Amino acid sequence: LSCLLNAVTTQSNCSLTDPACACSNQAVQGTAALCVAHSCTIPDALTTVNLTNTLCGIKSEHDRGYIIVIYTFVALAFILVALRFIARMTKRNPLWWDDYSILVSITITIGFTAISNSLQVDTLGVGLDIWAVPQENLQTIFILLWSALMCYITSRCFVRISISLFLMRIFRVSGARPLILLTLVLNILITIAFTFCLIFQCTPVHYFWHRWDGLHEGFCIDQWAVFLVGGILSTTLDVFLVLLPARWIFQLQFSLAKKITTAGMFSLGIIVIVTSVMRVVSLYTFTHSENVTKDLPKIVIWGGLELYVATICACLPSLRPLMK
Incomplete structure (x- = not known):
């Protein structure tokens, strides 16, 4: 004053x-x-x-539109997972590990969605300029962000596991299994490494949600470097999973129409790649921002969309029995 x-x-x-x-x-x-x-x-x-x-009569503006987007796509993801299990029961096929993996993924996604729901302007002030957010809420916001990151990376790992196991189940051509296993192992190893980096990006760990006030002692590695490397590896895995089935689809004992339909379903993974890139862009903005609560909704939007779209794409190829 x-x-x-x-x-x-x-x-x-x-x-x-x-x-x-x-x-x-x-x-x-x-x-x-x-x-x-x-x-x-x-x-x-x-x-x-x-x-x-x-x-001066200056109000902090906020946008609630991202909540509608999140709710829409999470509903679609849940519907597709439910239809996947209905399709399996329709054909009286026993559930396999790819089905269990997507079930684990959607369960963790519930946690991500619950956290996203908490990070609203009406509850904590996320979306407002940081100076307009009650300061007692800032620690809670960063704890929830840290938790959301854990949910995100774990859920994405299980989506990729589900896709890899699904590919292993339907493609029994020569040379397919080693490549799919390689993708599966790389996914797990990258997830473990990235999770370790996220958990211990700050020393002590709780400095992640205390450092905003500049009054606590601690050290953090370059957040943007961690997110960039993680984003590149994640996107590379997604590209590989999209391209991997292409060489084997037309070797399946399907009609040409079925082969084209199957190829089209797998190619929808391109949308996941786009959302992954946009998530990395939003993380760049966030890690270089001094107004983090204003920029945080962008991470929630693109991270959530990536999870939900990946789940949808992982389930679509399993719905063929319902399409007949």
């Missing part, structure tokens, strides 16, 4: 009872911001910005 009062008295002729004058004066705003940056702790700086914006 002293920074703001000092800026008003030294940089303008505005009266202290005329906030409109001070709010429209760029010199006052610039001097106050510089003073706050050099003199205040991060919590005090956020309080000052929030107070200034309140006095």
Whole structure:
């Protein structure tokens, strides 16, 4: 508050009872911001910005549209998983490991969705500018973000396991099994390594949700480097899983129409690759942002879409019995 009062008295002729004058004066705003940056702790700086914006009538805008997107695609994912099991029961085929893997994945996805639902403006203030978010909520927000990252990477791993096991079940041509097993093993190893990096990206671990205030001691590795490497490896695996069946589909004892339909279903994995790339882009914005609560919904949107679309794509090839 002293920074703001000092800026008003030294940089303008505005009266202290005329906030409109001070709010429209760029010199006052610039001097106050510089003073706050050099003199205040991060919590005090956020309080000052929030107070200034309140006095100036500036409201923090937020967008609720991402919640509708999340709910729509999670509903589609659940419907497709249910139809997958209905298709298996229709043909009276016993469940196999690919079915159990997708069941584990969708269960973990429920956790991700629950966390996403908690990260709303009405509950914690996510989507608002960070200075407009109640400071007592910030630690909770970062704990939930950390938990959501764990859910995301575990769920994606089990989706890929399900797809790999499905490919192993239907493609029995020469040379298929070793390539599928290689993909399966790489997926698990990359997931373990990436999970380890995410858990211990900060030392101590709890510094991840304490560091926002600048008052705690700790160290974090380069977040963007971790997310970039993880994103590249994840996308590479997805590309490989999309291309892997292409050489074997037309060796199946299917009619040409069935072969084309099957190829089309697998090619939908391209959508997963697109959402994966967009997630990495949103992570770049987030890791380089000073207004993280404003940019956090983008991670929720693209991470959620990637999970739900991957689940949908993993289930579509299993629905052929229902399409007859």
